Amino acid sequence: MEKYAVYVPRLIKRKEKFAPGHRACIGCGEALAVRLAFKALDNNIVVANATGCMEIVASQIPYTTWHVPWIHTLFENTAAVASGIEAGYKAMKRKGVQVPDNVKVIAMAGDGGTSDIGLQALSGALERGHDFVYLCFDNEAYMNTGVQRSSATPYGAVTTTSPAGKNSIGQFSWKKNMPEIAAAHNIPYVATACHSYPFDLMDKVAKAASIPGPAYVHILSVCPTGWRSPTDTVVKLGRLAVETGIFPLYEVENGQYKMSIELPKLKPVKDYLKQQGRFRHLSDDIIAKIQERVEIEYQKLVEKAENGSKRAKRKSKTGAAKIST
Amino acid sequence: MVKLTINGREITVEEGTTILHAARENNIYIPTLCENEAVAPYGACRLCLVEITTARGRERLVTSCIYLVEEGLTVRTDTERIGRIRRMLLELLLARCADSEVIHDLARQASVTRTRFTKQTGNNKCILCANCARTCEEVVGVAAISLARRGVDREMTTPFNEDFSEVCIGCGSCAYSCPTSAITLEDTDGTRVINWPHNQMEFKMKACSVCGKYWAPEKQVEYVARTSGTPLSDYDACPDCRE
Numbered sequence: 001m002e003k004y005a006v007y008v009p010r011l012i013k014r015k016e017k018f019a020p021g022h023r024a025c026i027g028c029g030e031a032l033a034v035r036l037a038f039k040a041l042d043n044n045i046v047v048a049n050a051t052g053c054m055e056i057v058a059s060q061i062p063y064t065t066w067h068v069p070w071i072h073t074l075f076e077n078t079a080a081v082a083s084g085i086e087a088g089y090k091a092m093k094r095k096g097v098q099v100p101d102n103v104k105v106i107a108m109a110g111d112g113g114t115s116d117i118g119l120q121a122l123s124g125a126l127e128r129g130h131d132f133v134y135l136c137f138d139n140e141a142y143m144n145t146g147v148q149r150s151s152a153t154p155y156g157a158v159t160t161t162s163p164a165g166k167n168s169i170g171q172f173s174w175k176k177n178m179p180e181i182a183a184a185h186n187i188p189y190v191a192t193a194c195h196s197y198p199f200d201l202m203d204k205v206a207k208a209a210s211i212p213g214p215a216y217v218h219i220l221s222v223c224p225t226g227w228r229s230p231t232d233t234v235v236k237l238g239r240l241a242v243e244t245g246i247f248p249l250y251e252v253e254n255g256q257y258k259m260s261i262e263l264p265k266l267k268p269v270k271d272y273l274k275q276q277g278r279f280r281h282l283s284d285d286i287i288a289k290i291q292e293r294v295e296i297e298y299q300k301l302v303e304k305a306e307n308g309s310k311r312a313k314r315k316s317k318t319g320a321a322k323i324s325t
Numbered sequence: 326m327v328k329l330t331i332n333g334r335e336i337t338v339e340e341g342t343t344i345l346h347a348a349r350e351n352n353i354y355i356p357t358l359c360e361n362e363a364v365a366p367y368g369a370c371r372l373c374l375v376e377i378t379t380a381r382g383r384e385r386l387v388t389s390c391i392y393l394v395e396e397g398l399t400v401r402t403d404t405e406r407i408g409r410i411r412r413m414l415l416e417l418l419l420a421r422c423a424d425s426e427v428i429h430d431l432a433r434q435a436s437v438t439r440t441r442f443t444k445q446t447g448n449n450k451c452i453l454c455a456n457c458a459r460t461c462e463e464v465v466g467v468a469a470i471s472l473a474r475r476g477v478d479r480e481m482t483t484p485f486n487e488d489f490s491e492v493c494i495g496c497g498s499c500a501y502s503c504p505t506s507a508i509t510l511e512d513t514d515g516t517r518v519i520n521w522p523h524n525q526m527e528f529k530m531k532a533c534s535v536c537g538k539y540w541a542p543e544k545q546v547e548y549v550a551r552t553s554g555t556p557l558s559d560y561d562a563c564p565d566c567r568e
Contacts, residue, residue, distance in 0.1 A: 006545065007498040010464050011363045043352050100352055239565065 008199060013039055015067075022065040023057040027231030029222035029238060030054060030137045033195035034108070037135055037219065040202035041209055043068065044102055046085050050078040050109035050118060053144040054137065075109075075117040079125035082107035082132045104209050105132040111152035112142045115178045126185040126214045133208045133215045136178060139223035147226040151176040154246070155293075156286055157278045159226070164281040174293065182216035183252045189215040191251040191260075195222070196238030200249060200260055207251075220247045228277025240272040245298040250305065257305040269294055329398040344389035344400055345373050355389055355402050356411070356431055358504045359454030364463045366391045369454040371414055372431070376401045386410070408435070416440040418452060425450040425505045449522035450507035451481050457499035457508055457521075467548070469493035470521065481507075483524050495519060495528035495542035515539050533563035540564070 017038040024031040034054055047070045049055050055072050058065035073081040086105045093099055107125075109118055114136040122134060141159050142148040149159040154175045164170040183190040189211045193201040201219065208215035222238050224231045241247040244267045249260040269291045273279040282290075326337050331348050338347040343366060348355050358370040368388040375389045380397030386407075389400070401407070415432045420442035422428055428450075432438070455472050458481065462468040469490040473482050483490040495517055500510040509520045517528040530539035531546050540563035550557045 006541065006549065007460075007465055007496050008501060011361075011460065011498065011502055014362055043349060044354075101354070243565075 012202070017041070017043075017067045018058070019065045019067060021063075023060065024053065025223075025225045025231075027224045027234045028053075028057075029195050029224075029234045030110075030139055031057070032234070033137055033193075033201065033219050033221045036195060036198050036201050037205045037217075038068070040205040041104070041106065044100060045069070045104045045106050045209075047071065048073050048078050048082040048085065048105065048107045050107075050113035051075050052110035052113055052137075053139070054108065054110070056144050075113045077121050078107045078109045078113060078118050079122040079132075079134060082134070083125040083128060083130040086130045086132050105130075106135060106209075107132055108135040108137065110143075111136060111138040111140060111178070112150040114138075115151045115176045115181075119181075122182075123185065126182060126187050126216070129187075129213055131212055131214070133205070133217065134182075135205070136216070136218045137221045138178070138218060139221045139226060140175070141223075141226050143223050143226040152178065155290060156273075156282050158228075158281065159278070169286060170278070170281065179216070179218045179250075179252075182218070183255075185214075186255065187216060188213045189251070189253055190218075191216075192218045192220070192247065192249050194220045194238045194242055194247060194249065196235045197242065197249065197261070204251065204260075226278070228280075229275055233275060237272070237275060240267065240275070243267045244269045244272045245294050246272060248298055248301055250301060256308040256311075257301065258308065259302065259305045266295065266298065327394045327396050327398075329394050329396070329400065331400040332402055338394055340394070342394050344375060344377075344387075344392050344394060344398075347394050348389065348400070348402065353402060356434070357390060358427070358431070358452060359456055360390045361456050361460070361502055361504075363502070364456070364459040367455060367459060370418075370452060372411060374407055374410055374414075376404055376407055411435055412437050416442060421445050422450045422452060422505060422507075425452075425507075427505050428452075450505040451522040452505055452507075453479055453481065454504065455481070456502045456504060457481060460498045460502040465494070465496055465498050466552070467492045467494055470499060481522055483521065483526070486523065488524050488526055490526065493519075493526060494545040494548040495526070496545050512539070517542055531560070533566055534561040535566035536563065538563055538565075 018035045030053055045068050047068055049070060050073055059072060071081060082105045089099055089103055114122060138152055141150055141153050147159045149162040149171055152175055153159060153171045156170050158164045158170040162171045179190050179192050189208050191204040193204045195201060204217055208217050220238060220241055222234045224234060229237060242249055242261065243263065246269060251258050251260060270287055273282060273287060327340050328335065328337050331353055336347060336351050345355055345357065345360060355373045357373040359367060368391040371388060373389045374386055377387055378384050378399040379395065412435050415435055415437045418428050419432055419440040423444050453472060458471045461470055469492045470481065470483055472479055474480065497510045497519060500508040500519065507522055511518045515530050517530055519526050528542040528544060531541055531543045532539050546560045550560060
């Protein structure tokens, strides 16, 4: 879709499933990501939404932002509820109850609901192979309760539970690599996306929904409130996160890695870190340490993608040889 | 607001909605190929046929993508008669475009596995829905391609059937809106090739002055600059590098 960029905005669906008027903060990247993700899906869906920003801002009684069937679940059981809905539809069909065909179950949660509290339910659902899509909207901390650290908070970031000071540099551990954990379940489709690349995001969500079996999409969502950044830099920060290699965009389809955006040269991570208040305290040697780590991780990923394409080529070659004989 | 019944379900929609959109809003599935929200309804593929009974008791078969809702209308989308007609349409489409994945999928849904008609060759995957030509004219505003001739000779083509269209800007919207991917687009170092069913055209791409990435066809950049009244120098850098 990226290629057609100029006229595609006028050719995509106009109907919103995530209506305006919700109570997200100014410049919320997550609301933007949710809106785009649901534009890529059709009407035939049921959403299970974990506690988190998107549940809080979109469903204050007696109002709702959702134009699709939507269930609020707890932090820990989003994936369990989603698999229950899917199993329920199957059972009803088997018993001969009239239910609509091809209903896709969408589970969505924040980074806390995915990588901390909801991880075991997610792992179980991925392992059992339910036909559902799991969307993780990652804003790198528990934002709706007032910025507490999660396992998705990057190294060095300030949150209220990982403050920076004389004896602390903020978050002390590296960001948990959630897409890799999902990919380790050998599911058909895993992808990372960012709202700053809207067509890429929409393509990936649509692809995830079209594939039978579990799919996982990890979406980086910039949060100006928690990241202590100006509200007008949301899209720019998302692009910088990708361009610096901190949040690489890739997909894993049946174990084959593929980079979504080719970056010949990574931008220095300093460009990204220095625009956010949560990294304001970082000294140059800590930034150098982060830079080193980002490069290593990015290189690992590129190698995986290259090895995958080589293997695929070899496979197609042997396949062609078989046909000729 | 207008009240109507679709498959026994009473629904209320705004006046001026088509039956297809009313059904879709209420999760009632009607197959279609040529429907596109961005352009005016056209009714080319006929797959969205439904049976209606008007408030005065008149029964008809109509294409739901162009028929507007009326008070007291009764619509049935899955009767035996419609199933028969739809299966025939799909057989005809299968005979016309045997390579199209999308048509095969639709046929499979309607349990059509083979076609009784002679398979045609040389059509590529085009079903003559004119989505491309309509998008080109209504959304992009250049009208570089159109449907030419009539009856069995009708085809999607460039003016005078040449491998060149003077007004085409190479944006690729036709390829995007094509429901059966009969039009394809390939970008390779500095050139873009658009493959229409019977013609092919090459475009030179513009390189970004900062990162050197080829980001849009030169003709498209010129067209955007001209229609928006901005100087061409504004478009030297790609959207990623632009300040």
